[in-house]
Amino acid sequence: MNILVTGASGFVGKNLCSQLHNLGYEVFKYDKSDTLETLSAYTKSCDFVVHLAGVNRPTNPEDFFSGNRGFTETLCDLLHQHNNKAPIAISSSIQAELDNDYGVSKREGESILLDHSRKNNSEVYIYRFSNLFGKWCKPFYNSVVATWCHSIARGEDIQINNENAELTLEYIDDVVNELVRCINGKPNFKNVEERLCSVPINEKVTLGELAKLIQSFKASRTSLLIPNMGDEFTKKLYSTYLSYLPTDEFSYNLNSHVDNRGSFTEILKTIDRGQVSLNISKPGITKGQHWHHTKNEKFLVVSGQGKIQFRDIFSQEIIEYEVTGDILQVVDIPVGYTHNIINTGENDLITIMWVNEIFDQDNPDTYYLEV
Incomplete structure (x- = not known):
């Protein structure tokens, strides 16, 4: 199968593309630096589209709509022009349920995709991802896990506004595994009629618990206590933390x-x-x-x-x-x-x-x- 991945150089894109290569898929990587002609060529011969491209922190609120709604419309138009009925999985957001600019633009992108499904007779899968974490996520951007792992690994202070605030976290490998299942026609549907799908594995944790756990990872080099790898969330978070170590601090001395x-x-x-x-x-x-x-x-x-x-x-x-x-x-x-x-x-x-x-x-x- 030829898999078109938009936003291929982003956090989810890099993880997904690397695993698709491992599994033997042909991957068409498309990113904002590529041309419309390239996108047209890819939409002509792809067998499945994973639409990850989007805008979430622009300087101009209008960019929400051009990046999330507008680009989705362009993608669907090209598929329609080429009479390509390839299924599409889109990375939306839990904020699609909110009325802020980002949420509205994501919801409008979903609507365009659903309309394309009806007109083009194409399967559509909508994933409203929550707070994602894992390797290759950019710190100081939109992930508290990435920011805290980066800072704590360097001995820097972190800021916690409300220790009791709860997050629902989804690990990147679980996200990638779900998208691969979707590509193979076995998505985890949350609502079939609305084409809403979800990652079946997530973890609820407070900010205070999250900070304490990541800080324990740094302390483990002194205490020598390995985190509880029997707990899946701890294992995934520890792997994530290690990916943020400074490159000159992979090693540590023993007494x-x-x-x-x-x-x-x-x-x-x-x-x-x-x-x-x-x-x-x-x-x-x-x-x-x-x-x-x-x-x-x-x-x-x-x-x-x-x-x-x-x-x-x-x-x-x-x-x-x-x-x-x-x-x-x-x-x-x-x-x-x-x-x-x-x-x-x-x-x-x-x-x-x-x-x-x-x-x-x-x-x-x-x-x-x-x-």
């Missing part, structure tokens, strides 16, 4: 505990899935020599040569596992067994360690006992 035995460095922590650390032992060094009631661990040696010893605290029998970075093998550390890890090689023994809970200094559940 290593170093002594003559080697080092121990915490990498990341989670509230419900424990934490991951990196342990380095010098040649001949033994670490551990302790046991736990409930705390359990997994060791993965990624470099060096060593052995892990276990002993049931009520037994004298020692169990040994040889470990090497040449064979990636996870070793479980059961509760009730005192254990250690010994570097038996000539180079550093490097081990990734996972433990099922974050270290609690007041309740470490760690008891010294030599194997």
Whole structure:
């Protein structure tokens, strides 16, 4: 299929076009820098139109109507001239229900499209998107998420006029997935008679909650606490936040505990899935020599040569596992067994360690006992 996308260089356009390419569609990208002749050529041979072009923050209110109503009229006229009955999905706005200039111009654009549907016998799908967020959205424009992610990532202050004000947010990948379903004839209709469609996934959040969550993302580099990826909204918002990091701040340092035995460095922590650390032992060094009631661990040696010893605290029998970075093998550390890890090689023994809970200094559940 040949998909014509108007407003292709905008936020939604860039995300949609990149995914359509991934899926193997031929994409005709049209933007305000292109000519009317180009649009005419595209409307002659396209199989589907995703109409994203529009005006939402002009200096002159009249531009609302020329950009939203006028361009939609031009698009429909060209399709009609070429006798092209390609379906059209239009990006409208929830403000189409309001009486401001922007809302009226969007509503008039919808009306032109519905009229074109009747005259041209073409399928029409109207999406009144709410507050969209995701990668490639311009900060300080019309998205509070983009603005706050940009500012918080740079340690800048943000302004909150009403912490209790509620937003309905739609994530760009969910928007793109819905538009792809629409292209394939499976739109999510909200009102079939009015041809209104919607993105089936959205999230309601207050401004205060939104700010707190984004600020926690920045703090996670210090606390090492990974956000709750089991919550879909948090996962999507965190991905969005990372896309606004300054390009010279993709990396961050960790705090290593170093002594003559080697080092121990915490990498990341989670509230419900424990934490991951990196342990380095010098040649001949033994670490551990302790046991736990409930705390359990997994060791993965990624470099060096060593052995892990276990002993049931009520037994004298020692169990040994040889470990090497040449064979990636996870070793479980059961509760009730005192254990250690010994570097038996000539180079550093490097081990990734996972433990099922974050270290609690007041309740470490760690008891010294030599194997």
